[in-house]
Structure formats: structure tokens, C-alpha cells
Amino acid sequence: MKNADRTLAILTLLASLLPPLITLSYAQLQDEARALLNIKQAVGLKSPNLASWSTSSNGGPCVGKWAGVTCDSSQRIIQLNMSGLSGFKLEGVLPNDAFSNLTSLRSLDFSYNRLKSPFPSLDNLKNLHDLNFSQNHFNGNLPQTIFNLPNLVELRLNENNLTGRIPEGISNLKGLELIWLGGSNKFESPLPKGLALLPNVEILTLAGSAFEENLPKEWAVWVNLTYLNLHTNKFTGDLPSEWGSKFTKLQKLSLYENHLTGKIPDSWKGMISMKEFRLRDNYLSGPVPSWLAQLANVNASVDLKCNYLRGPYPQWFSDANTWMGNCFDSASRSHDDKCRDDNTCEDGPPKSDGKKNSTAAIIGVVVAVAVFCVILVILYILWSRAYVPRSRRLRRDTGAEDWVVPQGVRRFTYKEILKATKSFDKSCEIGEGGFGKVYFGKLEDGKHVAVKRAGDFSHQGMKEFQNEITLLSRLHHRHLVRLEGFCDDKDEQILVYEYMVNGNLHRHLFEKEAVLLNWYRRLEIALTVAQGLDYLHSFAEPPIIHRDVKPSNILLDDNMAAKVSDFGISKANLDMDTHISTRPAGTAGYVDPEYFLRRHLTTASDVYGYGVVLLELITGQLSIDHKRLEDYNLVAWFKPRKIKQGIQAVIDPRLGSNFPVEAYDEVAEIAMDCTAFERGDRPTMKFVASKLEQILSGLIPPPEHFQPVSSTTSEGKASSMQVSPATSRTGATGEVLLTYIKLDPTFNATAFEPR
Structure with missing residues (x-):
């Protein structure tokens, strides 16, 4: 009887506790639903993709299957994926407590939107595994709230506008494996020492920032590292020999466009898994390591040009999967012009003990050089007026003043x-x-x-x-x-x-006699054209608006590498001091639609024309085609079809099914952004080039990409019937990843210069 009484008492207790537990669980679910509705109210009212986020949905976010929401068996939200929303981007500022009630979240992805600072609090997300807010508009310092996520494994904040130092608090994230902080962020030295306290790092990208220090040898603890991307910074000093024996799993190493000196350590031959080895545009010296031939034998890409390496010509550079070629043009590089246009270099790499010169010394040198240059210019002008023959100057009787023909x-x-x-x-x-x-x-x-x-x-x-x-x-x-x-x-x-022997892109896309461009070649062309336009917009003085970006103004050389043509002062403002032009220009199908409203063009107008070209590369269809009954205009035809049916519905059928679907899907998103109606919604060409480079870096060219080219007649004129899908010496990123090695003065390099 006593046992029966005891059992009854337990059941009575459980019955009394059950209603509060049910009420608590229901309250939590209500809090989660309310949190999502607050997010929608703040940044997603314009997005039709969030129409399912509504109190009228039966059962709330989980049962009602709200878009982008994934739940566990207990109906708690564990994943929130708001990435890009098929072209309808979230815009504005998230509430500080936007995620405070979503305590079960393991994955949070708000990438490819237009979210702005301040960054919301993540302090309650103790279960968060991966965080992705890349491709947004956050600025200021790296948010401190991130360092309160003890279980974080993947951190993606690349392609924002973050600045300042990376805090030492990053050492709190002991489980961190993937760190993506590169792109348009501009972090500063010093690097946090806490990075070396993270034992599980597999990926680290800090490209494009402003780090000015030696590479940390302490990173040798990262025995699982597969990808290290530190390009386009100001790293100095020697390559750490300690990395060689530890980075045995490293597959991609990008250290190009830095100020690194010294030899390539012999210990680096221990990096036996390497697929991409990119050290161009530094001050490296010493012999070309013989062990690099092993990388060539396993189809790795080796890029060492614009350094000061010496020694006999490496025979393995003739392999189809490695490259040799010219230095980058100095105007497109962020540091000095040690590689001249004639492919010769200065006397040698700068000597460096890893210490900075004093500010006073630097200022003194700069002032002295400036004064010297001014004197030279004055002397040259006086000399040219006195001694340069009139045959070298345009005539006065044309109405123009005496003018000295530019050098070169x-x-x-x-x-x-x-x-x-x-x-x-x-x-x-x-x-x-x-x-x-x-x-x-x-x-x-x-x-x-x-x-x-x-x-x-x-x-x-x-x-x-x-x-x-x-x-x-x-x-x-x-x-x-x-x-x-x-x-x-x-x-x-x-x-x-x-002379561009293989004619223009229009011919190879749309004329019947041209040989098909494979999927990889199209992405290469897209990247190289973006880089050319970015140069016109960002580095030309004054900035140049092309005004007529279209396939017939994109020419292809004997290696099928693309170059932009038909640009010049006629495309710049007559005042020569602004990037805005009021003169009409362009070709139907490629003209910025806002031109018809404001009657002036900007660099964003070129972005629109480029976006149309990108759509033509993807679809193989003309920008304006009256045979396309659904819509004559390619932009209007492409966007709804892509959003509703996916990339397979818009891809050029000549490419078949053997193309990287995910990569082309990303490129299609870029094309749609470029062809946005409002200029403010379009990316810059610099951003586009960076994104395409990132996409191409992860792709392997198809076998037919390396077939030899035979594209000229006996007169040297292009013959489309002879053009193969063909090779170039360009690499996976579409840049001219051809290795130009500074050989000993006694070595005859002429025979090995690219055509």
C-alpha cells in the first residue's frame, strides 16, 4: 500500500509540473517567431521571399515552413539562411537583439545582402557553429560579440568594409577552423598573437588588407591548414622556414603582391599537397628551387613572376600546367615598378632586416626625389623645345600648340x-x-x-x-x-x-563558323575584361568611362586572352577632371537604362554593359534578339527565368551538362547585380573582378582547354576556322598567371619570352 501511495504521489507531482513545462516550450517558440518577424520588419519588408514569414502561417516558423528556416525535432530553429534571397537582398540595420531568442541556432547565414552597422549582438548563441555575414556593408572594427561564441567553427565576414586591428579575443574561439576575413576589409597590423593559439585552423583568408609585418612563424602549429590567402598586403621579411615541415596538407598558398624578401626555403618542399603556389610580385631572390618541379608534375600551378629569382631556365616550366611570362604592368600594381615594361628589373631586391626606416629619412628621400624629378622635367621641356625636330611635333598650322609626342x-x-x-x-x-x-x-x-x-x-x-x-x-x-x-x-x-589575331568576342559567341568557347574560357574572359575595366575606372587619370562595353569591343589575342578595345579620351569628360560624361554613347542592349532618365553616364554605366556581356557569355544569346519571343531584351528575359528555374534554364545549351553549376550560378548572380536598374545597386568593377577571381581559383580547366592554338593565316589575319577552344598561358584566376623569372644576366631569356 505504501508503494502505491508513493507512485500516486510521483504521478501527481509530474502532472502538476507538466503544464508549466508546456507553457515554457510554447513561450520559447513564440519568442523565436517574434524574433524572425522583427528581423523581417527591420530589413526584409521589400523581399517577396519572406512572404511566408507571417503570423497566419499555421504552427509558426517550423511547422509553417518559413523560408530559410530549418528546425530540429523539438521545433527549435537551428539554421537561418538568408543568403542573397535569389536577388532580393535584405537592406538596413538588424536590431541589436535580433538573435537573442534564437538560442538553439547552429548556423547563421546573412551573406550577399546590404546590411549595415551596427552589428547585432550574438552573445546568446552559445551553440552557433558557423557564422556568415560576408558580402554586406558592415564597417568599423571586427564586432566583439563574435568572440563570445565558444563553439564557433566557421567565421565568414569577408567582403565588408571592416577596419582596424583584429582583436586578441579571437583566441577565445578554440574550435575555429575556417576564417574568411579578406576582400574589401582593410585590417591593420599587428596580427593578433591569439591566432597561433587556434590549433584547428584549416582556412585563413586576409587578402587585400594593410598588414605590414613579417609572416608569423608561430602559425606552424596549423598542421591541418589547407588554404592560406594573404595576397595584396604589405608583408615583409623572409618566408618562414618553419612552415615547410608543418603545412603538409596545404593546397593553396597565395602570397602575391607583398614585399617579401629572401629565398624560397628549401624546407617548403615538405608542402607535398600543394595545388596553387602563388608568390608573384614580391622581392624574392636566390635560385629557383629544383623541388618545384615536383609540383608541376602533379598539375599544380606555380606563379613566381616579378621576383628576382635566378639560375638556369627550369625545363619544367614548359609543362602545360605551369606558366611563364611577363611581369604585371606596374600601373596595375599597388607597390613600386621594379618590373619595367621591357621585362627587365631593377638591380636587385631591396635589402631588409625587417625594421622600418625612420619617418624623417623617408621624407628626406621623397623630397629629394621629387625635386630631382621636377628639375629633370623642366630641363626636358627646355631641351625638347630647342632641339626636338619639328618632324617629332605636331604642326602649329593645325591650330594646336607645339606638342611633344609621348614617350613610347x-x-x-x-x-x-x-x-x-x-x-x-x-x-x-x-x-x-x-x-x-x-x-x-x-x-x-x-x-x-x-x-x-x-x-x-x-x-x-x-x-x-x-x-x-x-x-x-x-x-x-x-x-x-x-x-x-x-x-x-x-x-x-x-x-x-x-593586332589581336583572334578577332572579337562577338564572332566567337554568335557567328556560325567560330569554334565554341568552353565554359572555362568564358569565365576567364569575364574576369580579364572586368580587370581591364577596373583599371580604366580606378587607375586611369582621369578615370575613363568606356561608354560602349560589348562583345565586339572585346578582342582576343593568339592565346585567346581577352583585351578591352575602343576606349580613349572620347570616352572621358571634356573637362578631363571627372568620371561623369554627358555625351550620348553606347549600343542598344548595353546602354545603362538610367541614362535615359538622367542623360549622363558614370562608371556604373560600364558595369551595366559589362553585366549584359556576362549574360551573353552565360547564355550564348544576343543582348537584343527579336527571335526570342519571350522577351527581346536579354536582361528582362534572363532574370525571372533564372530566379524561377535556376541556372540550367538559362545556360548556353552548347556547353552541355559538363560545367560547374555552382560557379555559374554565382556568376549569374553577379550578372544580375551588374544589370540592376538603379546604379546604386550595381557593384564596382573592382568588386566584380575580385569575386570572379575567387570563383575561378577553385576551378580546374577542362582537358580541351590546353589544346594548341593555330589561329592565323599566312598573312597573319585571323581565321575563325582555325581557332581552337584552345589554350592560353593564363591560369585558373584568369589573370596572366605566367611566370617571369629574372634570370642571370648571362642567360639568354629571349628564346623563352612569350609571344
Whole structure:
């Protein structure tokens, strides 16, 4: 009887406790639903994807299957994925307590949106495993609340506008494995010592920041490291020898565009898993390590150009999976021009003991150099006015002042042009653009050129023509068609450019006789064009608006590498001091739609035209096609089809099914962002180039990508029937990842220079 009484008492107690437990659980579920509705109210009212987030949904977020929400068996929210929302981005500021009631969250992804600072509190998310707020607009310091997440494994805050130092509090995150903080963030030295206290790091990206210090040898504790990306910083000193024996799992190493010195450590031959080894644009010296040949034998990409390496020519550089070639043009690099245009280098790498020079010494050197340069300029002007023959200056009787031909630009006589083009024979015509007809030319030395002859309606005043030449002479980039010279004889206005043997992109995309561009080649072209336009927008002085970005203005060389053509002062404002132009320009299908509202163009107008080109590369369809009955305009046709049916519904059917779906899906999102109606919603070309480089770095070219090219006739003119899908010496990122090694002065490198 006593046992029965005891059992009854226990049951009575449980019955009394059950209602409060049920009430507590229901209250928690209500709190989670309320938290999501607050998020929607703050940043998601414009997004149709959040229509399911409603109190009318039966059962709340879990039972009602709210978009982006994943729950566990107890109906608690464990994952919230708001990444991009298929083109409808969240915008604004999240409430500080946005996630305070979502205490069961393990995964939180708000990437590819337009969220702004301040960053919300994450203090209650003790179970959070991965955090992704990349590709947003957060600024200021790295949020301290992140360091209160004891179970965090993956941290992604890349491509924001974060600044300052990375706090030592990062050492609290003992389980951290993946750290993505690169891109448009600009963190500063010193690096936190706490990074070396994280034993499980597999990925670290801090590219594009402002770190100015030695590489930490203490990182050798990361025995599981697979990807280290520190490019485009100001790291100095030697490469840590300690890394070699520990980074045996390292597959990708990007240290290019830094100030690193010394030799490549012999201990680094212990990095036996390497697939990408990128050290270009540094001050490395010493011999080329023989063990690098082992990387070439396992299809790894090796990029060492623009250093001071010496020794006999490495035979393994002839392998199809490694590259050799020219230095980056100095105008496109963030540090000095130690690699000159003629592919020679300064006397040697700078000597460095790892210590900075004093501020006073630096200022003194800068002032002295500046004064010296001013004196040289003055002397040169005086000398040129006194001694430069009038044959080297444009005539006064044209109405323009005396003008010295820019250095590096050749002034052709009309007789030379006539001979090169067979007197502008019809058989030499290869195209016609906004400037006038374009002719194939062969100079006396055998060099092939493209000769652009101004037409009646494009003939400009001599002063404007001088300005055109002056400006074009300053534009040097590997993905811009190079100006060779000009001619002003006989009242002619002629520009002479390098000849691009494989014609233009329009032909290879849309003409029947052209050979198909494979999926990898298309992404390479997309990246290289983005880099060329970024140079015009970011590095040209004044900034240049191309005004007519389209496939016929994208030319391909003998290696099928793309270069942007048809740019110049006619594309810049007449005042030469602004990036805004009020002159009409463009081609139907590629013109910024806001131009028709405001009647002026900006660099964002080029972004729109580029976005259309990107859509054409993806779909293989014309920008305007009246045979496309669903919608003549490619932008209007593409966006709803992609959002509703996915990338498979818009991909060029000629590519078949053998293409990287995820990569092309990302590129499609970039194209849609570029073709946004409002300029403020479009990314910059710098951002686009960075994203495409990131996408390409993770892809392996198809086997047919490395077939040899045979693309010229006996006259040197392009023959589309001979163009193969072909190879270039370009690498996975679409940059000219060709290795140019500074050999000993006694070594004949001429034979190995790329064509």
C-alpha cells in the first residue's frame, strides 16, 4: 500500500509540473517567431521571399515552413539562411537583439545582402557553429560579440568594409577552423598573437588588407591548414622556414603582391599537397628551387613572376600546367615598378632586416626625389623645345600648340601607313568602329598591327587628337589593347594598335563558323575584361568611362586572352577632371537604362554593359534578339527565368551538362547585380573582378582547354576556322598567371619570352 501511495504521489507531482513545462516550450517558440518577424520588419519588408514569414502561417516558423528556416525535432530553429534571397537582398540595420531568442541556432547565414552597422549582438548563441555575414556593408572594427561564441567553427565576414586591428579575443574561439576575413576589409597590423593559439585552423583568408609585418612563424602549429590567402598586403621579411615541415596538407598558398624578401626555403618542399603556389610580385631572390618541379608534375600551378629569382631556365616550366611570362604592368600594381615594361628589373631586391626606416629619412628621400624629378622635367621641356625636330611635333598650322609626342608612342608617316595597309585596300579591312574603319597592317619589320583610320564624322580637332594620343599613351594594362603609334600626315588622324589575331568576342559567341568557347574560357574572359575595366575606372587619370562595353569591343589575342578595345579620351569628360560624361554613347542592349532618365553616364554605366556581356557569355544569346519571343531584351528575359528555374534554364545549351553549376550560378548572380536598374545597386568593377577571381581559383580547366592554338593565316589575319577552344598561358584566376623569372644576366631569356 505504501508503494502505491508513493507512485500516486510521483504521478501527481509530474502532472502538476507538466503544464508549466508546456507553457515554457510554447513561450520559447513564440519568442523565436517574434524574433524572425522583427528581423523581417527591420530589413526584409521589400523581399517577396519572406512572404511566408507571417503570423497566419499555421504552427509558426517550423511547422509553417518559413523560408530559410530549418528546425530540429523539438521545433527549435537551428539554421537561418538568408543568403542573397535569389536577388532580393535584405537592406538596413538588424536590431541589436535580433538573435537573442534564437538560442538553439547552429548556423547563421546573412551573406550577399546590404546590411549595415551596427552589428547585432550574438552573445546568446552559445551553440552557433558557423557564422556568415560576408558580402554586406558592415564597417568599423571586427564586432566583439563574435568572440563570445565558444563553439564557433566557421567565421565568414569577408567582403565588408571592416577596419582596424583584429582583436586578441579571437583566441577565445578554440574550435575555429575556417576564417574568411579578406576582400574589401582593410585590417591593420599587428596580427593578433591569439591566432597561433587556434590549433584547428584549416582556412585563413586576409587578402587585400594593410598588414605590414613579417609572416608569423608561430602559425606552424596549423598542421591541418589547407588554404592560406594573404595576397595584396604589405608583408615583409623572409618566408618562414618553419612552415615547410608543418603545412603538409596545404593546397593553396597565395602570397602575391607583398614585399617579401629572401629565398624560397628549401624546407617548403615538405608542402607535398600543394595545388596553387602563388608568390608573384614580391622581392624574392636566390635560385629557383629544383623541388618545384615536383609540383608541376602533379598539375599544380606555380606563379613566381616579378621576383628576382635566378639560375638556369627550369625545363619544367614548359609543362602545360605551369606558366611563364611577363611581369604585371606596374600601373596595375599597388607597390613600386621594379618590373619595367621591357621585362627587365631593377638591380636587385631591396635589402631588409625587417625594421622600418625612420619617418624623417623617408621624407628626406621623397623630397629629394621629387625635386630631382621636377628639375629633370623642366630641363626636358627646355631641351625638347630647342632641339626636338619639328618632324617629332605636331604642326602649329593645325591650330594646336607645339606638342611633344609621348614617350613610347611611334609617329608613323602616311607613306608607312599606306605601305602597311596596301593603300587601305579593301582586302585589308577587318572591321569598323566608332572611330572609323579598321585595317590589318604589316610593318616593314614584319610586325602586325591594327590601323584605325578616322572617318568623316569622327575626325576631331587637332588638339583633341593630341589629347587622345597623350591619354592613350598613359594607359598600360595587360587587358587593354595597346597603342603602338599614330599618324597625322595629310590631315589624316590614324591610330595604330597591337593586332589581336583572334578577332572579337562577338564572332566567337554568335557567328556560325567560330569554334565554341568552353565554359572555362568564358569565365576567364569575364574576369580579364572586368580587370581591364577596373583599371580604366580606378587607375586611369582621369578615370575613363568606356561608354560602349560589348562583345565586339572585346578582342582576343593568339592565346585567346581577352583585351578591352575602343576606349580613349572620347570616352572621358571634356573637362578631363571627372568620371561623369554627358555625351550620348553606347549600343542598344548595353546602354545603362538610367541614362535615359538622367542623360549622363558614370562608371556604373560600364558595369551595366559589362553585366549584359556576362549574360551573353552565360547564355550564348544576343543582348537584343527579336527571335526570342519571350522577351527581346536579354536582361528582362534572363532574370525571372533564372530566379524561377535556376541556372540550367538559362545556360548556353552548347556547353552541355559538363560545367560547374555552382560557379555559374554565382556568376549569374553577379550578372544580375551588374544589370540592376538603379546604379546604386550595381557593384564596382573592382568588386566584380575580385569575386570572379575567387570563383575561378577553385576551378580546374577542362582537358580541351590546353589544346594548341593555330589561329592565323599566312598573312597573319585571323581565321575563325582555325581557332581552337584552345589554350592560353593564363591560369585558373584568369589573370596572366605566367611566370617571369629574372634570370642571370648571362642567360639568354629571349628564346623563352612569350609571344
